[in-house]
Amino acid sequence: MSPSQLLKRATAIGERFRHLAITVLVVLVVAVLLHAEAVLTTGGAVDRSMRYDIAMSGMNGRVDAITARQRLSRYAATGDLADAEEAWLFYNILASRIETWSSGSFGAFVSRSPQRREMMEDLRRDVAAIESDYLALPDQAALRRIDQVLEKVVGIVDRIGGEALTENLVEAAEIRGTLVERQRLQNILVEVLVGIGALLLLFMSLQARSLRRARAVAEEAAREFEFAARHDPLTGLPNRIAFHDALEQALSSAEGRGEGRLAVLALDLDGFKAVNDILGHASGDDLLRSVADRLRRIVADWHPRDVVSRLGGDEFTVLTRVSGGEQEAAIRAKQLIDGLHEAHALGGGNVVVNATIGVALSQDGEGGAAMLQNADLALSHAKATGKGRVQLYDVSMRADATRHRQIEEGITQALEDGDIATHYQPQVDMLTGRIVGLEALARWRHPVLGWIPPSEFIPIAEASGRIVEIGERILEQACRDTLSLSDDLPVAVNLSVAQLAREDLAETVADVLLRFGMPASRLKLEVTESVVMKDTRRAISTLKKLKALGVSISLDDFGTGYSALSYLRSFQWDELKIDRSFVRSLESDRHSLSIVTSILELAARLDIGVTVEGVETQQQVALLTGAGCRVAQGFLFGAPVPVSDLPALLARSAVRSGAADPTVSSDALAAARGLA
Template sequence: MRVVGCLIYEHNLYLVALASLVCFLGALATTGLFRQAFGCGGLSRAGWVFLTGVCAGSAIWSTHFIAMLGYAPPAPVTFDATLTVLSVLVAVIGASAGFALAAAGRGGTAFLPVGGAVLGLSIAAMHYTGMFAYRVDGIVSWRADHVVASIALASGFGAAFTCAAARLRRGWARHVAPGLLVTAIVTLHFTGMAAFEVSPLPGAGVGADSEAFRAMALAVALVGFIIVGTGITSQLIESRTRAESSEQLRHMALHDPLTGLPNRTQFATHLERLVADCRSGQTSCALIGIDLDRFKELNDTFGHEAGDEALCALAARMREFERAEACFARVGGDEFFVALPFDTQDELRRATREIEAMLTTPLDVGGRSVSLGAGLGVAVYPRDGADADVLVRNADLAMYRAKGAGQDSVCFYDTEMGQFVRERRMLARDLRAAIDTDSLAVHYQVQTSVETGEIMGYEALLRWRHPVRGLVPPDEFIPLAEESGLILELGEWVLRRACADAARWSPPYGVAVNLSAVQLVDANLPHLVHEVLVSSGLSPARLELELTETALIRDRARSLHAIRQIKALGVSVALDDFGTGYSSLETLRSFPFDKIKLDRSFVQDVCTDAQSLAIVRAVTALGRSLTIAVLAEGIETKAQLDLLKAERCDGAQGFLMGRPMPVEDLPAHGGPRRVADEGEGVASAVPAAAGIRGAA
């Protein structure tokens, strides 16, 4: 009752209300700042502890000083300036020490109540230092029980405050913590004021100048609001910055950094949610896997910056796709997924055609028009999978089959596809193992002069005998090597083996090795050829590289540059399969070929078909005009050879002259000479792989 009476009858309630407002706002700011300090470490924690101490100390002192100005003793009052300033320092330093101690225990709870008790003691020390600065003309006495009670209350509620403030994530603590700090300050002050009794001296003047004290109280309150507002502002800035950083990190974790599309993680969540919605609503959805065509060529030709630009342009199209319910995601370098709910099969087919058209429409990349295209694999829920994982697996299988079917192909999953794709992948794995273990074989087919019959050289032909499946046809494993990305390793293996074998031949015949289109656009090709020649000891004049016109048209400028570098090494270059594909005369004019190889399809019917004969005659005449040697492939009868001789063809290759044979059987390698019968034809011939192209 003494405390209540002191508050009601001995204080200016307006100033008490002002002090309470400063106290409440300061408690809110202090709670938030302490939470920031408690949640970090190192220098950041020290900085937040300092801000918390300044904010709390200012709020505590302002509350105390305004409330003291509201106290109306029965005698004149003055203030000691030194002790008043000291009381401010006691509040700030003591509060900072308490918060530093409490924050030091952020890994546990041991230091929280201790730091809170120190905070309460600093409030008490500030209060009684300020009371000693309160000079009144009268006899002052103190109630010891009230003094002890005020210190105990401040320490207890201070300890409760730090414990609650450290648990702000719990709903109750968020509301209770500021109230505990307010209680610690208010109970200390008014219990301490109740312990203060003044007996005026006889003849003393009137009490405090209320007008001056009210002005002073407003000034202190204004400064207190500014300091507290600064604390609240810093907390809001930090919270906003942290929220933005958290959102940015969340976006980075769930989106592809290049295109901004959802990544595999976010897409998996979306697909699971979509499948669950479809399951509950008895509807269907489709998962479409996309693997871009010609993307590696774009990177190899124009650089990775062009590839990134193309992916970003494609992602922009995906975000603007008409069907808003479609969700696109980038799940790999040039792989994408689309999740698409639909009502009818016709709607799904229309959407698939729209996606295909979007992917095949040329892109503007660095001022160049680039057409990528893609293989699309489609799996449908619930027909092709009862959950998201099965849908992803089956869409991936369908996409793999689409890539094998050719460019810009769409393939819907069926039950037989899984076995086919698994077998293809197992075969690709076995092919890689065959390359790594040197289990492939190179056979050689002789090339002779049509005029004299003398050996001109040999063509290196790749064969693969699988330990279980036996001889694997080249038209099966060569496309497989291109699909699986093994073609560069396979081509390098053939080149090294052929050069190493040819280096040991006597007489020193030449060797012809086929190049794939992927090898030709590889910037490392000239360096590889040079390195293989040096390591094998083969003379560059004995090596001939064969390539098709189809390989040249992918990037004519880059192909021409690579061929010129190769010829600068002293290696000759032949145009293979002439007469098929484009067969452009511009190619013969632009590229420095040393030989033209006439495709076997024209030689087979040269004796019976007038058009085939006319083509053979035109090509041989063209070769003589351009001073380029012409070699005919697929010679199987003496009649064909005689006709080519009459047309003055330079060279011949085929089963009539010799079948492909292992290196140890070559006469140039010390093996027995092997000559085909005159009437030997296709029926008795064993197909062989030509280089890494797969031609017979």
């Protein structure tokens, strides 16, 4: 081979080597860029995942607490309803945040320290305790209690969040140190691989694969943290925050508006507490999971974007789109009730539950918070008027809620001002027309709302816990007023379920009798069958203590309960009061007269007195006296009147009794009805 050929061959080999070197360098540069991008992406994924780790949970909790306090302060300053709704919303966000802290990584972090566990229990208890204070707004005392609790919450969250941040910083430093070490090693390897080409490419390929796996793990962790922050840990359903976001997004979406109206279905299980009490909380959790799964399956058939969420406890919500308006929404709600009513297979056996649903449809210009509140109002209305049904929202419910709040907030002032007064309805011997007793009844004339019927304010007082105070006030007033009368008439006072549940009821009654010098024989305490049924054993025990004082015990609304005869066997009653529902139908239903006659015969054999309620006509008097009944009360004989009217009422009674003419004129009956 000639020198020129050798030179050409060498030149060709050099060119090939140079091309190969350039190719290797380009590949190396590309590999380095890809490697750097993978490292940076991994670091970014780690940073993104840290948004949902314990440190961020603590920081977000602090923001939630501070925001809740700010919204409360704004409301305290303005008194505006919108600010009240925002204060309530951020309180619920804070409560939801605290619930998420009991699970996942943050729950594990808290559990590692007894001190943190104790602080968290205090935090959860304090936040739960002020929910009733939010409902009492704008009460100033409630505002102060809420502000004090929120100030304490901020301090606890600061401390726990600081500890969480410290722990995360150490962990993050380790992660970043590992990444920095890998990057430093990569730079060294790149310099070495510049010389050894193929080995560097192989190493870079393996390293890139490892980093892709690390990135996938970090991104998966970030997704898990995000899921935990927006979903209920027990059922996996979206939580209150996620539902509210979905509702706001749907309301603002033009696509959502084009597919019909949005409907929010607020759902509450009937009798869920009984499942927890009887079968245990584990079975209660199983039931909630079963309900969640069933709701998912039913709603999935409606629309792929419909949302089911659990707000907490046994409260669920559904967001759906309907093209048929209220009728279609009601049909879907009924589907949920029917679907949930099928037996749920639990560890403790099969359980059948009912559900009550309130439905609210979207209105122009209405926000998600107002829409959810409307559904809650409809749900509350449905539960108050009969569970296991569907109730559509209408604007009157908001007025009812406002009236309910006015009544509840006005009870304290009414008690202080004496607006809740004691009126008395006479109990009359139908054969002579003589008044033989009085029943003390609570009556309330509100300065704004006017006369509020007891059927309205008594349940509100029971729900708010003020019925005990009202009952004691009526008892004291009845004893005072009765002693002021010339006649030695007995007076009957009703006992509520809350009073009967108190261990000190007998002591309270004894103290009132002693303070006013009231003979126990002149006091009659009335309880309804429904009150006794709440806790029969305790109720009978308390009634025996009361009877030992010498007072009479009357069973009111007799015949309307589920096991009236069993009560006659377990306690020696002094009186049965036949419910007005039997009297109302005496003239049109022969069965009612037969029932009344049977009660009278039974009471006579057991040596129990009988009083009939709701007598309004002379024909009813004739039928009752013919059946053997003597004592009655009702509009025919007089409506409840204040104590100032009693002397005149008793005088007229004496005149009628002396004349042996118990009849009452139609004008007097009309006047009595007007005063009721």
